Amino acid sequence: xxxxxxxxxxxxxxxxxxxxxxxxxxxxxxxxxxxxxxxxxxxxxxxxxxxxxxxxxxxxxxxxxxxxxxxxxxxxxxxxxxxxxxxxxxxxxxxxxxxxxxxxxxxxxxxxxxxxxxxxxxxxxxxxxxxxxxxxxxxxxxxxxxxxxxxxxxxxxxxxxxxxxxxxxxxxxxxxxxxxxxxxxxxxxxxxxxxxxxxxxxxxxxxxxxxxxxxxxxxxxx
Numbered sequence: 569x570x571x572x573x574x575x576x577x578x579x580x581x582x583x584x585x586x587x588x589x590x591x592x593x594x595x596x597x598x599x600x601x602x603x604x605x606x607x608x609x610x611x612x613x614x615x616x617x618x619x620x621x622x623x624x625x626x627x628x629x630x631x632x633x634x635x636x637x638x639x640x641x642x643x644x645x646x647x648x649x650x651x652x653x654x655x656x657x658x659x660x661x662x663x664x665x666x667x668x669x670x671x672x673x674x675x676x677x678x679x680x681x682x683x684x685x686x687x688x689x690x691x692x693x694x695x696x697x698x699x700x701x702x703x704x705x706x707x708x709x710x711x712x713x714x715x716x717x718x719x720x721x722x723x724x725x726x727x728x729x730x731x732x733x734x735x736x737x738x739x740x741x742x743x744x745x746x747x748x749x750x751x752x753x754x755x756x757x758x759x760x761x762x763x764x765x766x767x768x769x770x771x772x773x774x775x776x777x778x779x780x781x782x783x784x785x786x787x788x789x790x
Protein backbone atom coordinates (compact mmCIF):
# COMPACT_ATOMS: atom_id res chain seq x y z
CA UNK A 569 0.00 0.00 0.00
CA UNK A 570 1.34 3.41 -0.97
CA UNK A 571 -0.25 6.84 -0.64
CA UNK A 572 0.98 10.41 -0.91
CA UNK A 573 -0.44 13.87 -0.34
CA UNK A 574 0.63 17.51 -0.33
CA UNK A 575 2.54 18.56 2.77
CA UNK A 576 1.85 21.93 4.44
CA UNK A 577 5.41 22.84 3.39
CA UNK A 578 5.63 24.21 -0.19
CA UNK A 579 7.10 21.86 -2.81
CA UNK A 580 7.05 18.97 -0.33
CA UNK A 581 5.06 15.74 -0.66
CA UNK A 582 4.25 13.50 2.32
CA UNK A 583 4.00 9.77 1.69
CA UNK A 584 3.73 6.47 3.48
CA UNK A 585 3.75 2.84 2.52
CA UNK A 586 3.30 -0.61 4.03
CA UNK A 587 4.80 -3.74 2.48
CA UNK A 588 2.11 -6.44 2.53
CA UNK A 589 2.83 -9.65 4.48
CA UNK A 590 4.22 -12.31 2.18
CA UNK A 591 5.47 -9.87 -0.46
CA UNK A 592 9.11 -10.37 -1.40
CA UNK A 593 9.47 -8.70 -4.79
CA UNK A 594 12.12 -6.04 -5.33
CA UNK A 595 11.10 -2.40 -5.69
CA UNK A 596 12.83 -0.09 -8.14
CA UNK A 597 12.86 3.59 -7.10
CA UNK A 598 13.58 5.91 -10.02
CA UNK A 599 15.54 9.16 -9.65
CA UNK A 600 13.21 12.14 -9.47
CA UNK A 601 15.29 15.23 -8.66
CA UNK A 602 14.24 15.11 -5.00
CA UNK A 603 15.61 13.99 -1.66
CA UNK A 604 13.53 12.26 1.01
CA UNK A 605 13.49 12.29 4.80
CA UNK A 606 12.28 8.80 5.72
CA UNK A 607 11.05 7.02 8.85
CA UNK A 608 11.27 3.25 8.45
CA UNK A 609 10.16 0.95 11.26
CA UNK A 610 11.55 3.27 13.94
CA UNK A 611 14.71 4.42 12.18
CA UNK A 612 15.10 7.76 10.41
CA UNK A 613 17.39 8.48 7.47
CA UNK A 614 17.89 10.69 4.45
CA UNK A 615 17.63 9.30 0.94
CA UNK A 616 19.77 11.66 -1.10
CA UNK A 617 19.12 12.61 -4.73
CA UNK A 618 19.67 9.63 -7.00
CA UNK A 619 21.28 9.57 -10.42
CA UNK A 620 20.21 5.98 -11.12
CA UNK A 621 17.44 3.72 -9.84
CA UNK A 622 17.74 2.25 -6.36
CA UNK A 623 16.55 -1.33 -5.98
CA UNK A 624 15.43 -2.62 -2.60
CA UNK A 625 13.50 -5.50 -1.14
CA UNK A 626 11.54 -4.24 1.91
CA UNK A 627 10.78 -6.81 4.57
CA UNK A 628 7.14 -7.99 4.54
CA UNK A 629 5.13 -5.84 6.94
CA UNK A 630 7.67 -3.00 7.02
CA UNK A 631 6.33 0.54 7.21
CA UNK A 632 7.64 3.78 5.72
CA UNK A 633 6.59 7.39 6.36
CA UNK A 634 8.39 10.25 4.67
CA UNK A 635 8.65 13.73 3.24
CA UNK A 636 9.86 14.22 -0.34
CA UNK A 637 11.50 17.61 -0.90
CA UNK A 638 11.13 19.05 -4.39
CA UNK A 639 12.43 22.24 -6.02
CA UNK A 640 15.73 21.99 -4.13
CA UNK A 641 14.15 22.70 -0.72
CA UNK A 642 15.67 19.74 1.15
CA UNK A 643 19.26 20.93 1.70
CA UNK A 644 18.12 24.02 3.59
CA UNK A 645 16.18 21.82 6.01
CA UNK A 646 18.92 19.24 6.44
CA UNK A 647 21.77 21.74 6.67
CA UNK A 648 24.00 20.13 4.03
CA UNK A 649 24.33 20.59 0.26
CA UNK A 650 22.52 18.00 -1.82
CA UNK A 651 25.78 17.15 -3.57
CA UNK A 652 27.04 15.61 -0.30
CA UNK A 653 24.06 13.23 -0.25
CA UNK A 654 23.89 12.15 -3.88
CA UNK A 655 23.18 8.41 -4.31
CA UNK A 656 23.53 7.93 -0.53
CA UNK A 657 21.37 6.82 2.41
CA UNK A 658 22.48 8.70 5.54
CA UNK A 659 21.20 8.24 9.13
CA UNK A 660 19.53 11.48 10.22
CA UNK A 661 21.46 11.46 13.49
CA UNK A 662 24.59 12.13 11.42
CA UNK A 663 23.05 15.51 10.54
CA UNK A 664 20.72 16.42 13.42
CA UNK A 665 20.94 16.12 17.24
CA UNK A 666 20.38 12.56 18.44
CA UNK A 667 17.62 13.56 20.90
CA UNK A 668 15.55 15.16 18.15
CA UNK A 669 16.00 12.18 15.86
CA UNK A 670 15.00 9.81 18.66
CA UNK A 671 11.77 11.78 19.21
CA UNK A 672 10.90 11.37 15.53
CA UNK A 673 11.81 7.68 15.57
CA UNK A 674 9.49 7.04 18.55
CA UNK A 675 6.60 9.25 17.37
CA UNK A 676 3.11 7.79 17.06
CA UNK A 677 2.61 9.80 13.86
CA UNK A 678 5.97 9.86 12.03
CA UNK A 679 4.76 12.08 9.18
CA UNK A 680 3.55 14.73 11.63
CA UNK A 681 6.83 14.52 13.55
CA UNK A 682 8.88 14.83 10.35
CA UNK A 683 6.77 17.77 9.17
CA UNK A 684 7.11 19.59 12.50
CA UNK A 685 10.88 19.08 12.55
CA UNK A 686 11.25 20.20 8.95
CA UNK A 687 9.03 23.21 9.60
CA UNK A 688 11.30 24.39 12.40
CA UNK A 689 14.22 24.43 9.94
CA UNK A 690 12.28 25.64 6.91
CA UNK A 691 14.11 28.31 4.90
CA UNK A 692 11.63 28.64 2.08
CA UNK A 693 12.06 27.80 -1.57
CA UNK A 694 14.71 29.52 -3.67
CA UNK A 695 12.79 31.13 -6.58
CA UNK A 696 15.71 30.45 -8.91
CA UNK A 697 15.68 26.74 -8.11
CA UNK A 698 11.88 26.62 -8.50
CA UNK A 699 12.32 28.23 -11.92
CA UNK A 700 15.12 25.82 -12.78
CA UNK A 701 12.97 22.79 -11.92
CA UNK A 702 10.14 24.13 -14.08
CA UNK A 703 12.46 24.87 -16.97
CA UNK A 704 14.10 21.46 -16.70
CA UNK A 705 10.69 19.81 -16.95
CA UNK A 706 9.97 21.91 -20.05
CA UNK A 707 13.32 21.00 -21.61
CA UNK A 708 14.60 24.61 -21.79
CA UNK A 709 18.32 24.93 -22.65
CA UNK A 710 20.67 25.63 -19.73
CA UNK A 711 21.83 28.92 -21.23
CA UNK A 712 18.23 30.14 -21.51
CA UNK A 713 17.52 29.17 -17.90
CA UNK A 714 20.63 31.01 -16.68
CA UNK A 715 19.74 34.13 -18.67
CA UNK A 716 16.18 34.16 -17.34
CA UNK A 717 17.49 33.90 -13.78
CA UNK A 718 20.21 36.52 -14.26
CA UNK A 719 23.05 34.07 -13.67
CA UNK A 720 25.98 32.80 -15.65
CA UNK A 721 25.82 29.11 -16.61
CA UNK A 722 28.61 28.41 -14.09
CA UNK A 723 26.69 30.16 -11.29
CA UNK A 724 23.56 28.22 -12.16
CA UNK A 725 25.52 24.96 -12.19
CA UNK A 726 26.94 25.67 -8.73
CA UNK A 727 23.57 26.56 -7.22
CA UNK A 728 21.94 23.55 -8.86
CA UNK A 729 24.61 21.25 -7.40
CA UNK A 730 23.85 22.62 -3.93
CA UNK A 731 20.06 22.38 -4.27
CA UNK A 732 19.60 19.22 -6.36
CA UNK A 733 22.92 17.38 -6.11
CA UNK A 734 23.66 17.73 -9.83
CA UNK A 735 23.59 20.30 -12.59
CA UNK A 736 20.72 21.49 -14.79
CA UNK A 737 21.47 19.05 -17.61
CA UNK A 738 21.29 16.02 -15.34
CA UNK A 739 18.15 17.40 -13.69
CA UNK A 740 16.59 17.78 -17.13
CA UNK A 741 17.45 14.17 -18.08
CA UNK A 742 15.91 12.86 -14.86
CA UNK A 743 12.69 14.87 -15.11
CA UNK A 744 12.35 14.00 -18.80
CA UNK A 745 12.58 10.31 -17.92
CA UNK A 746 9.96 10.75 -15.20
CA UNK A 747 7.61 12.30 -17.76
CA UNK A 748 8.31 9.53 -20.27
CA UNK A 749 7.56 6.80 -17.73
CA UNK A 750 4.34 8.53 -16.70
CA UNK A 751 3.21 8.78 -20.33
CA UNK A 752 4.07 5.13 -20.97
CA UNK A 753 2.17 4.02 -17.87
CA UNK A 754 -0.83 5.98 -19.14
CA UNK A 755 -0.83 3.78 -22.22
CA UNK A 756 0.93 5.97 -24.79
CA UNK A 757 2.86 4.06 -27.50
CA UNK A 758 6.62 4.30 -27.03
CA UNK A 759 7.09 6.22 -30.28
CA UNK A 760 4.61 8.84 -29.09
CA UNK A 761 6.24 8.90 -25.65
CA UNK A 762 9.64 9.66 -27.15
CA UNK A 763 8.23 12.57 -29.18
CA UNK A 764 6.05 13.99 -26.41
CA UNK A 765 8.78 13.80 -23.76
CA UNK A 766 11.37 15.47 -25.96
CA UNK A 767 13.67 12.63 -27.05
CA UNK A 768 15.33 12.60 -30.46
CA UNK A 769 13.69 9.27 -31.30
CA UNK A 770 12.55 6.01 -29.71
CA UNK A 771 16.12 4.66 -29.59
CA UNK A 772 17.19 7.73 -27.61
CA UNK A 773 14.33 7.12 -25.17
CA UNK A 774 15.37 3.49 -24.76
CA UNK A 775 19.02 4.37 -24.07
CA UNK A 776 18.18 7.04 -21.51
CA UNK A 777 15.68 4.92 -19.60
CA UNK A 778 18.03 1.96 -19.44
CA UNK A 779 20.93 4.18 -18.33
CA UNK A 780 19.01 5.68 -15.38
CA UNK A 781 16.47 2.97 -14.55
CA UNK A 782 18.75 -0.02 -15.16
CA UNK A 783 16.08 -1.86 -17.15
CA UNK A 784 14.15 -1.22 -20.40
CA UNK A 785 11.01 0.90 -20.32
CA UNK A 786 8.88 -2.19 -20.98
CA UNK A 787 10.25 -3.79 -17.79
CA UNK A 788 9.26 -0.74 -15.72
CA UNK A 789 5.67 -1.11 -16.88
CA UNK A 790 5.35 -4.70 -15.77
